[in-house]
Amino acid sequence: MLATIGIVFYQSTVSSQQALAWQRHSQDxxxxxxxxxxxxxxxxxxxxxxxxxxxxxxxxxHRRAENQIRQNLGYLRQRFGENKPQLDELDRLQAxxxxxxxxxxxxxxxxxxxxxxxxxxxxSPQRVKTATxxxxxxxxxxxxxxxxxxxxxxKGLSESLYMTIWILIVSTIAGLAALAxxxxxxxREFGRRRVAEGALIEANQDLELKIAERTERLEAVNETLxxxxxxxxxxxxxxxxxxxxxxxxxxxxxxxxxxxxHELRTPLNxxxxxxxxxxxxxxxxxxxxxxxxxxxxxxENQNRLIEDLLDVARLISGKLRLEFEEVDLAEVVEHxxxxxxxxxxxxxxxxxxxxRPEEKCIVEGDRNRLxxxxxxxxxxxxxxxxxxxxxxxxxxxxxGKATVIVRDEGIGISAEFLPSVFERFRQDAERxxxxxxxxxxxxAIVRNLVELHNGSVAVTSDGEGKGSExxxxxxLFQNETSVExxxxxxxxxxxxxxxxGLNV
Numbered sequence: 001m002l003a004t005i006g007i008v009f010y011q012s013t014v015s016s017q018q019a020l021a022w023q024r025h026s027q028d029x030x031x032x033x034x035x036x037x038x039x040x041x042x043x044x045x046x047x048x049x050x051x052x053x054x055x056x057x058x059x060x061x062h063r064r065a066e067n068q069i070r071q072n073l074g075y076l077r078q079r080f081g082e083n084k085p086q087l088d089e090l091d092r093l094q095a096x097x098x099x100x101x102x103x104x105x106x107x108x109x110x111x112x113x114x115x116x117x118x119x120x121x122x123x124s125p126q127r128v129k130t131a132t133x134x135x136x137x138x139x140x141x142x143x144x145x146x147x148x149x150x151x152x153x154x155k156g157l158s159e160s161l162y163m164t165i166w167i168l169i170v171s172t173i174a175g176l177a178a179l180a181x182x183x184x185x186x187x188r189e190f191g192r193r194r195v196a197e198g199a200l201i202e203a204n205q206d207l208e209l210k211i212a213e214r215t216e217r218l219e220a221v222n223e224t225l226x227x228x229x230x231x232x233x234x235x236x237x238x239x240x241x242x243x244x245x246x247x248x249x250x251x252x253x254x255x256x257x258x259x260x261x262h263e264l265r266t267p268l269n270x271x272x273x274x275x276x277x278x279x280x281x282x283x284x285x286x287x288x289x290x291x292x293x294x295x296x297x298x299x300e301n302q303n304r305l306i307e308d309l310l311d312v313a314r315l316i317s318g319k320l321r322l323e324f325e326e327v328d329l330a331e332v333v334e335h336x337x338x339x340x341x342x343x344x345x346x347x348x349x350x351x352x353x354x355x356r357p358e359e360k361c362i363v364e365g366d367r368n369r370l371x372x373x374x375x376x377x378x379x380x381x382x383x384x385x386x387x388x389x390x391x392x393x394x395x396x397x398x399x400g401k402a403t404v405i406v407r408d409e410g411i412g413i414s415a416e417f418l419p420s421v422f423e424r425f426r427q428d429a430e431r432x433x434x435x436x437x438x439x440x441x442x443x444a445i446v447r448n449l450v451e452l453h454n455g456s457v458a459v460t461s462d463g464e465g466k467g468s469e470x471x472x473x474x475x476l477f478q479n480e481t482s483v484e485x486x487x488x489x490x491x492x493x494x495x496x497x498x499x500x501g502l503n504v
Contacts, residue, residue: 004171018153026150029079032072033139034254036093039065039072040100040132045265047104051111051119053273059108066101073097076142086145093138100131147247158236165229172218183207264305267298312424312441315448322366322452326477329361329370329402330395336374337393340382348387351378355394361402364477365453373449374404376442377470381408402476407469413461421459422447450474 043065050058073094080086103123111119190200274291277283283291314320337353344351363370374393381391389409396403413421424444450457455474461467 004167022153023150025079026146029076029146030143032076033143036069036072036097037136037139039069040097040135041261043069043100043104044128044132045269047107047123048266049269049273051107051123052116052270053277054111054116055273055276057276058269058273062104062108066104069097086142089138089142089145093135093142096131096134096138100128100135103127103131162229165225169222169225172222176215176218179211183211264302267302270298271295271302309441311445315445320452322369324364324366326362327365327367327370329363329404329474330356332367332370333374333393333395333404336371336378339371340375340378343379344382344391347382347385349382349385349389349391351391351393353393355396357395357397359398361395361398362477363402363453363474365474369449370453373446373472374406376446377406377472380442380470381406381410381468384408384410386410398476400476402474404472404474405469406472407467409467412464412466413459413468414464418459418461422457446470446472 043062046058046060046062046065050056050062073090076090077087080090107119107123110122187200187204190196190204193200271294274294278288278291311320334353334356337351341351378391378393385391385408391409392405392407394405394407396405422443424441447457450472453474455472457473458471460469460471
């Protein structure tokens, strides 16, 4: 029995070591696949920068990414061994990579022999997206297959551990059976010797007491083992749930980091490219003016992205401070409209502030943050509206609350995305192709700022291509006299309610 138990524990130890080795194997493969995806993003940004500027310095990240991607593909082929489904999927991944680098090489050659516009056509977003979509699908499938294999091996390890526990229980029962058989043989032998019958009876009674005590202890141990087994199953279930949640969090984090890096790197590449050309002194006056305008516009875009990230960080950590004062809401809305009118006119969009109430709508809030709220809503409408579109801003009569409506004629919001429009880092799939799509933080900041002012914001849309309507509702400012009157009325209602309750 001891030899059997030793062999079982040895096999369990070997299985655990194999599970750890396979886990490292799977993590290494998933890391390599993620690295291929990140290197593809770096190569895409580099080739796009070279297509725009034509400077060879942009090609260094592309060449480095191409070399490392090919090394990773070779390494993955060795690691997959003879796993045919994974090798087939790896071949599809390699084909997608080759297709992408063929597009990149064609773009580089076109830029070297032609102009930036021709290169931009060669490296169009639709063409690049077609190649990279196959690459992403293959990478996600390989990662999913590797995770499935890892779960299967860990399940086998769990079954091996369960088998070990059952073998221990069976061995214990067999030991008790052997002890009972030995006791029977001893009793029979001493029964033949009548001379020592009394001593044998006494010894037998003592032995039975000991066996009963040991049996009770063993039953208690068995119950403890069963309880431990149940707790272990619960722990395994919780561990799997936590792992799934961690994988989802890691995936969302990776997607967010990729989006942030892309959104910040795109204007930065433009700034660096034009700055280097200005430093070389090879631009004429018109090109210099274009370079300065591009640098300023890219810097403003990058500054807006950074400010949105900082505002979200302050909102999440609760460190955003508001300076409350009496604010005329119509003046705030008018200021937001006037500040964004030049941007709208440049894009061919018209902003109208109509239906302004005759009486003043005074609210208690932070003037600058309220300006930010309505500026974000109007700017959102400008982003997703075409030429000759119109944005209507209106205020309803102040009847216990202040209501501002911002209606645009943009691309609208799909019914599937409408419930998630105010969540952080969420963007409608139909809007991903729009210019200056951003990080999906503007509307999330609007919702948080409005809620900090004890208000609410809602959105409606009839569907894609039919525009959208945002409604902001804020409580009106109440002076001390009205507050005391309301408190007195509430107290009177409470007294009347208590009297009614006593009568009932």
